[in-house]
Amino acid sequence: MAGVITASEPSWIGPFTGLSPRQFNKLITALRREGADPVRKGRPWSLPLEDRVLLVAAYWRTNLTLRQLGPLFGVSKSTADRIVAHLGSALALQPRRRFRREAVLIVDGTLLPTRDRTVAASSKNYRYSTNHQVVIDADTRLVATIGRPLPGNRNDCRAWQDSGAKAAVGTTPTVIADGGYRGTGLTIPHYRRHKNEELPAWKKEHNASHRTVRTRVEHTFAHMKSWKILRDCRLKxxxxxxxxxxxxxxxxxxxTG
Known part of the structure; x- marks a missing residue:
């Protein structure tokens, strides 16, 4: 059965991956170098690596069921399921191990609606969700690391440590966060010690500068949540x-291109 969507037609690459054809080819080369397409015994994959990567990206981007998505690539639902299971982890970002001495990082948590109740919990924003700690470089806006998901009822102070994000960052000099990370040792906005306290002008200026920089991680979240699977994740x-x-x-x- 012939599929409708294929990576051999460059016009499909951008809408599903957000990459140019050149960037997509760069990704495929890196995946092959990392061993994502080994020669294996038995029946070979029915799709080349390029189409398999595009299928996974299309699944994440559209949140269609695999029964709906499989025929668009000319494969069965079970084949599409195996492709997602195999390549999902291969596409994962490897966390950075080293940072520049003068690097400034930004951390924040985001809640994602997740149906698997073994990893999710009822939270204030969604019925069941997971808490993800995302760390980005303030200068380049590149994602440095993402902690392991925790149940959505965990606050950011606890999630920062328990998710492994704190350990991944290590002793990086400056990590900024919002007021929800009070007591963690991170750089947070100045706050009033009691309700009648008035912050001096210099503290207000610092807070305004802090907000301006910290919005970069919010922009990253907005970009990530254009992938519809993050609005209702069925993955287990x-x-x-x-x-x-x-x-x-x-x-x-x-x-980076």
Whole structure:
């Protein structure tokens, strides 16, 4: 059965991956180098690596069911399921191990509606969600690392440490965050110690500068949430984590070219 969507037609690449054809080819080359397309025994994949990567991106971008998406690529639902399971983790962003001494990072948490109740919990924004700690470089806006998902009822102070994001950042000199990270040692806005306290002008100026820089992580969230699977994730287990890391890798590749 012939598919409608194929990576051999460049016009399909941009809408589903957010990459130019050149950037997409760069990604494919990197995946092959990392061993994502090994020669294996038995029946070979029915799609080349390029089409398999495009299928995974299309699944994340549209949140169609695999029964709907498979025929668009000329494969069955079960084949599409195996492709997503195999390549989801291969597309994941590898966290940075080293940072510049003068680097400034920004961390914030975001809640994603997730149906798998073994990793999600009821939260204030959604019925069931997961908390994801995302760290970006303030200068380049590249995603540096994403912590493992925690139930959505965990506050950001606890999620910062328990997700592994704190350990991944290590001793980076400056990490800024919002007021929800009070007591973590991160750089947060000045706050009033009691309700009648008035902040001096210099503290207000610092807070305004802090907000201006910290909005960059909000812009990253807005870009990531254009992928519809993050609005209602049906993936189980590590699927939501792999999806977040996959978006981060595509986001970084789109920025760096």
């Amino acid at each position: 287990g590590d699927g939501v984590h792999h999806a977040m890391l996959g978006f981060a890798r595509l986001h970084n590749l789109a920025l």
